[in-house]
Amino acid sequence: MNDLLSTLNERQREAVAATEGPLLILAGAGSGKTRVITVRIAYLIAERGVAPHNILAVTFTNKAAQEMRERVTKLIGGQKLSSAPLVSTFHSLCVRMLRRDIEKLEEGYTRSFTIYDQDDSVRVVKSCIKDLGYDDQRLAPRQTQGAISHAKNSGLDADSYAARVEAHDEKRAAIARVFKLYEERLVNNNALDFDDLLIKAVRLLRKREDVRAYYNERFRYILVDEYQDTNSLQFALIHFLTERQQNVCVVGDESQSIYRWRGADISNILNFEQHYPEARVIKLEQNYRSTQTILDAADAVIKHNTERKDKTLWTANPAGSPVRYYQAADAEGEARFVAAKIEEHRRADPTLRAAVLYRTNAQSRLFEEALRRAGIAYNIVGGFSFYERAEVRDIVSYLKLALNPHDSVALLRVVNTPTRGLGKQTLDDLYARAKDYGVSLWEAVGIVTTQGEGFSPRAVSALKKFQSIIEGLVARAQKESASEVVKAAILDTGYADALKAENSEEAESRLENLQELVNAAVDYDAEEGGGLRDFIDAAALVSDTDQYQMDAPVTLMTMHSAKGLEFPLVFIVGMEDGLFPHSRAAAEQAEMEEERRLAYVAITRAERFLYVTHAMRRRVYGEELASEPSQFLNEMPLELLEDLSRGASWLSFARNSSATEARHTARVLRGETSKQERRYGGKTYDSVDSIAEFFRQRGDQISRNAAAAKQSAQPDAPRQQPPPARTKATTRAGGAASSSTSSGGDFVPGTHVKHPKYGRGLVLRREGAGDSAKLTVSFPGFGQKKLVEKYAGLEKA
DNA sequence: GAACTTGCTGAATTG
């Protein structure tokens, strides 16, 4: 079967053929990573005679898993296989393991456990905060859930978290108590949150030799995709699974690590060779995806990061067209521009797929509107997914109860939906009773319906009604197919009737969504046939990125969601300081580097055409704010950019010599000059000559200042002060008023200054005079800011 | 007990 390998280059072939022992594939963007993985699986089966069910491939999203499955099937051709390789996400792999063996953990969980998504977790956290008597203003449920999740991901349980709380830190002490109660409640509800899926699976492997042996025997060849995004739990999981055999192949690219904030540990990939001393390393450095120009832009940006493995991506592709740049007056104008350009491109080539990539989901709305107005069909990833719609969640809650009636979150959600006369008072009483007896809400329902417990006859009969509905569903779940139970959950509960009675358009569309849910279940029955249990598990584990449709002409999504995808035409929008890079990242170097990797990911999605845009004004929180171009624009070689803006733009400004020097100066300040020198199209930028020229022009004083600045960039120099607690995404138009220290005229270009928010900076430019004098100041790490001298509160540094 | 109104606060990225 030589034709399997014939489509691959030499490195790729090596990566496929090195089947035995640990292997690290460092796969640069667009280097044919997925092809290598899929061919490798096919090769293992066809050439090495490995039984398919002995192969495990792990991905992060269902979409990636599904694509991989399809491609393997295609590669193997018509061959009938005795079994199939398991291609799964980390989370569904864990669910599989736990559904089989969770009882062996002896932590009180049974195999019919429920999975809580983030929304469910927050609800539980909220109830814990309330019941502990904390103020949910001071202890925001969302934040608290985030803190708990973060702790769990770093391997802490409630007790070890509590032990680490400093004596005086009341807030964290409160979180620790919430954490403890939260964990108890999950056990009581027989529920696991997303983090638990990994935690319990790892614990199971650690604790039980027999389980470990079973999986080591089963999975003889393991592949892990996007290895740079694995966290310590995922690492531990892989570690246990490869305990006996070391046939583990991990594929990743540390330049595309963008989930550090979620606990991804980049050292997993950086130290792979230490973890597996026998490891072989193969680098895939030829990019097949993008034009030379796009690759140059990406490369120039990522080179500003200090923390990276050395790897040079190259391509045999043509230079292609320049990166198109557009500065819009406001966010609406930016959206109009994008819509117009998409139309233009698609008129020339109707098959051209486009993506609009933004930093935050909130940015999507304007693009949706503009595209709709332009009559362009689009697909949106993220935001409200199908399974997040209230009506779908309601029905899913009924189904969850059918499988695990002790799930109190699900119970509370639907006990009075549709309304059946169970108001706040009754539920509070029920809740109190459950707490008194130390039982689940479902058991409390049972007690009240048999003993009365002093509840009003009306309440008792309503509860009885609810009870019989759930019992009916429980019975059905045991013998009927998923779609049958889904239908029952919509009809027998009175849910559909209540919607019909509303007789509104809104209700009509909800009914349609529920019909969709039924369709999904019917499909599931036909394809997987795993029953309601598996259907609900799958529904709980769908992710935003799973919504991506490969054939959609236009896709709107975050840059995060775009990882792993490619498009001939890409728009990176909202390239503004504070938005991208995000203001929350500005305080820490490591976070800034992650933002930069995100920029790298976004740029390298583009195959042929790349547009970068930003707006001068944007509404944030309903407030009009002025914004500056992103420093990432500044980090692209300006020669590669073509300015499509109307009138003067930041780019035209940057291209005149003084601004170019400003760029150099900013780099000098960050001590970054020596490594950055590089040639683009025969022209040099960042040349030592022009920096020298710059200093000659500015005179001796500046050279001295620059030298001082360079010193302050040393590691032992005092760190710049942290930003204020609430940094707005952009600087307020008109400037923040504060004490005016200046007597005017002090801050000529070249002066080093100190700003209350941004720390040290260098004045690049001065416009106007007197009270209206405006300064352009470059702050290392914050980019350039335009400040009104009078209000800026600047001091000489 | 349910529908409506006001007022407040908060959104970075995700399985």
Place this chain on the structure above:
DNA sequence: CAGCAAGTTC
């Protein structure tokens, strides 16, 4: 600006 929670009214 928008979504949600508490308060207000029927």
